[in-house]
Amino acid sequence: MKAIVDCNNFYCSCERLFKPYLDNKPVVVLSNNDGCIISRSDEAKVLGVEMAGPYFKARPLIQKHGVAVFSSNYNLYGDLSWRVMETLRTLVGKQHVEVYSVDEAFLDLSIFPPEELQSLAVQIRETVEQWTGIKVSVGVAPTKVLSKVANRLAKKNKQKTNCVVVLDTKEKIEKALAATPVGDVWGVGGRYAYKLKEQWFITDALQLSKMSEEFAHTHLGGVVGARLIRELNSIPSREMEDELVTKKMIATTRMFGSPVDNIHDIKEAVATYTSRAAEKLRRQQSAASIISVFVVTKEENHNASFHHGVTHSRYATLPAATSLTNELIKPAVSLVDQLFQPGTVYKKAGVMLSGLVPDASIQGNLFAAPANNCGRKLMAMIDNVNFSQRNDVLKFAASGTSRDWKMRQELRSPRYTTRWEELYVVK
The missing domain is CATH 3.30.70.270 (Reverse transcriptase/Diguanylate cyclase domain)
Incomplete structure (x- = not known):
């Protein structure tokens, strides 16, 4: 169970x-x-x-x-x-x-x-x-x-x-499935739920459970759909038992606290976000082979009471997968040069790391000398210091020192359990 x-x-x-x-x-x-x-x-x-x-x-x-x-x-x-x-x-x-x-x-x-x-x-x-x-x-x-x-x-x-x-019991399971809309079944999603209702009049999980695995394989995403049918019929799927320990993509995105119109500030923001994404990458012991950067422009819609923006993105494939912040910041900042348009105001930027592989099994380069462990030791030291001292005590110069690129949290409560100076006071 x-x-x-x-x-x-x-x-x-x-x-x-x-x-x-x-x-x-x-x-x-x-x-x-x-x-x-x-x-x-x-x-x-x-x-x-x-x-x-x-x-x-x-x-x-x-x-x-x-x-x-x-x-x-x-x-x-x-x-x-x-x-x-x-x-x-x-x-x-x-x-x-x-x-x-x-x-x-x-x-x-x-x-x-x-x-x-x-x-x-x-x-x-x-x-x-x-x-x-x-x-x-x-x-x-x-x-x-x-x-x-x-x-x-x-x-x-x-x-x-x-x-x-x-x-x-079988009776309890069938009653529960009958009371569950098909769109609320884990793994179905809105698009498939609409398709099931409109084309096959399947509205609840019990009806879905009575469909064949062949039907699910054809109309519900192949092998994933077949596994779902088995699970609905109390047959554990071995693949679904595998522990979800790593992410396939890591992203760090933020709205700027105020609009930005110069490339220097955007580069600082992107370098800061890259550092944070690299920290997440090392935490799950992975390395990235692709880095993507996007920026969102701030444009006013004069016919409505809201602002919308246009997203521009670029990506770069790295020579070798890496988790070192300095090796990720350099291509990220270069991508900003390709994205920035003078005279344009930006409201948001983000960094995404993909093509993730285990950090311990990065493929070597026959035409390059093996990398030493100095970079990894440096990253481990930076991560340890920042985790213990907080507030990014150590950071790369590319992230800047004059502006705080952290997210706005004007209504944040105290961090009662992780900061000595913010411990809960009992009177």
Whole structure:
């Protein structure tokens, strides 16, 4: 049996943890640079606050109902996520926990007797909340896809389910599938959901589960669709059991705090974003062979009350895959020279690293001397210092010193668990 543990409105839950007066009050969390709403409490959802909607559009509704608003506090969220995952590892064993995202983890519960699954799921939910203060929902079923179905039902009616749903019989599974719209099945997506409804009148997960693997292979993305059908029929797919430990692409993008119209500032921003992307790259022990840079222009639409922009991008294939910041900044800055247009105002830039390979298995060059380890040691030292001292104490000169290219976080709460100077004060 598989289980998925999903934190309820995770970012909002993190903010409430140190502000208990916000319990049962509407709360929202904003994206990078306070642009869009990326997390809503249940109370905010009831008020009609839209997910991923622009903050400026929702502001009148938010102010009318006194909704608490916070900027993203990723230091706090990351630390609390680690605490949740460590709690799960303590409860079921490290080897049985697969971290799927910052607020989700799959558990392998095959070592536990079937008759204990309900009580175990309740124990997991209660222990995580008691040890970390974060409320979670638990879905248990024979496969990962079905556990996602169970978790959706657990979150849909928290009072009735007590945030726990266990699908351990055929009858329970069929009832749950019938209550799940096909578009809410993990792995289907909006495009396929529309196609299934319009062409084959498949509206729920139970109908989809009765389709053949051949049908799914032809109309639902080949092998991936066939695996989905098997999972819906309680047959675990070995490929879906593989742990998701690495990303296929790493990106760092930001809106500028204010419009930029000179190439020097854009180069500083791109160098800063490249440094951050390289840090993420080394964290998963990968190297990149392709680097892409994009910029977004700031253009006003005089016929509407909003601004839109045009995205321009360029990419470069590196001579050899690398994770060294200095070897990534140089081509990134060169790409800015190709993108920049004098007289144009820019509002956003970003860097994407792709063509990722394991850092330990970079293919050598027959016509070049082997690289020494000095670069890797330097990167490890920089990463360690910046992680311990924070605020990018060490950085490359290309990132500049006169302007802070970090995201705007005007409504950020204190980083209670990762900064000595911001520790929670109990009076």
